[in-house]
Amino acid sequence: MRKPVIVDTPYPTVWQTAKKMGVSRKRTLEIIKMVDESIARRQEKQKAELATARKKRLKTA
Amino acid sequence: MPGAKRDSAFLNIPYDRDYENHFLAYIAGVAAFGLDPRATLELTSGERRLDRIFKLISACKYSFHDLSFVKLDRKSPATPRFNMPFELGLVVGWQNAVPSGHDWFVFESSRHRLQKSLSDLNGTDPFVYGPDPNGILREIRNALARHDLQPTAAPMGDIFENLKEDAASWILKKTGASSVFEARAFAELVVAARRSAQVLVPGLRKS
Numbered sequence: 001m002r003k004p005v006i007v008d009t010p011y012p013t014v015w016q017t018a019k020k021m022g023v024s025r026k027r028t029l030e031i032i033k034m035v036d037e038s039i040a041r042r043q044e045k046q047k048a049e050l051a052t053a054r055k056k057r058l059k060t061a
Numbered sequence: 062m063p064g065a066k067r068d069s070a071f072l073n074i075p076y077d078r079d080y081e082n083h084f085l086a087y088i089a090g091v092a093a094f095g096l097d098p099r100a101t102l103e104l105t106s107g108e109r110r111l112d113r114i115f116k117l118i119s120a121c122k123y124s125f126h127d128l129s130f131v132k133l134d135r136k137s138p139a140t141p142r143f144n145m146p147f148e149l150g151l152v153v154g155w156q157n158a159v160p161s162g163h164d165w166f167v168f169e170s171s172r173h174r175l176q177k178s179l180s181d182l183n184g185t186d187p188f189v190y191g192p193d194p195n196g197i198l199r200e201i202r203n204a205l206a207r208h209d210l211q212p213t214a215a216p217m218g219d220i221f222e223n224l225k226e227d228a229a230s231w232i233l234k235k236t237g238a239s240s241v242f243e244a245r246a247f248a249e250l251v252v253a254a255r256r257s258a259q260v261l262v263p264g265l266r267k268s
Contacts (some may be wrong), residue, residue: 002186005123005164009067011095011210011265017255020069020097022246028252030235031228035256038227042219052222 070096070123071149074131076242082225084241085250086194087125089221091199092254093212093262098228101148102247113149122163123260125154125201128187129170131178146179166204168197194219209264220254223261228253 018028024052070091074084080146091098099121118124126149133139150163169187176183188204190196198217206224228250229241238246259265 004202004204007094007096007123007205007207009095009122011258011262012068012097012251014256014259016095018210018252020066020211021103021247023252027249031249031252034257035223035228035253036233036260038223039219039257039260042226043221059144 064202066097066120066131067108067122068096069099071118071121072098072100073145074100075127075155076102076141080130081229081241082126082194083130083197085220085224086156086197087127088250089224089257090198090217092251092258093220094201095216095258096208097255098251100233100247102153102242102244105244107133111268112146114137115155118148118152119155119161119163123205124149124163124165125168125204126152126165126166128175128178132235146226157243165252168200170196209261211240212258212262216258216263219261220257223257228257 014028014032018025020029023031072084072087072091074080074087076084076134088098101114101117104110104117107113128145128149131145132143143265146198149165149167152163155161156163156165161231165188167175167182169189170191172189173185175185188200190200194220196215198221202212202214202217216231229246232238232246232249232253233241236243237246237247241247241250
């Protein structure tokens, strides 16, 4: 197995990536909003699932 | 490597509907490491295609070559797609003739398949990811490392899930693209993956 190659370049910002990929500023803002909302929804769902699992554990204990 | 973008990685992968999740996994995995994926999907007409492909590859510091789809297609006459091994050959030839620090990685879904399909690469360890696209994330973690922020399985999986469950369908709807293998959809997926990485990779959370 070969050794991993070290990536040492700084993380690009969303704006740098959007510019490179030819995505407009307006569209980039829409994508940011969509991604942030999607992540927030997922995190809420995960929190709710954790809470349910905790309740179940307490009930059975 | 004059002109090569140190934050760009060329994806040499099949553009096939059965491969959509694999494609999203590569975008997510590469983005988690702070690299922007590039692909021949971006190429528009103009110069000879081969010249444009080479220009795109040589503008990237890294390349990922997935040879798992080198197989006969369903359409008659049944023909294997040679583009992926050909583009890998371009990189290997280029790096042997004019070494410039470009790092290339061969990915396969099955162990020992490469020895059979491309024995000229004996001595090169492929990154074998198995049947599940999540294996691609694991193998990208085996291929790459960062000293500052090493992305772990959880955020990489979350970036992939975000692309797969939400971003891809939203982008297809908004752009009117019929698949993720269209230039505009690809460009927007890359931006979505970059934003996801910015939010989900611990230590990167700033605006």
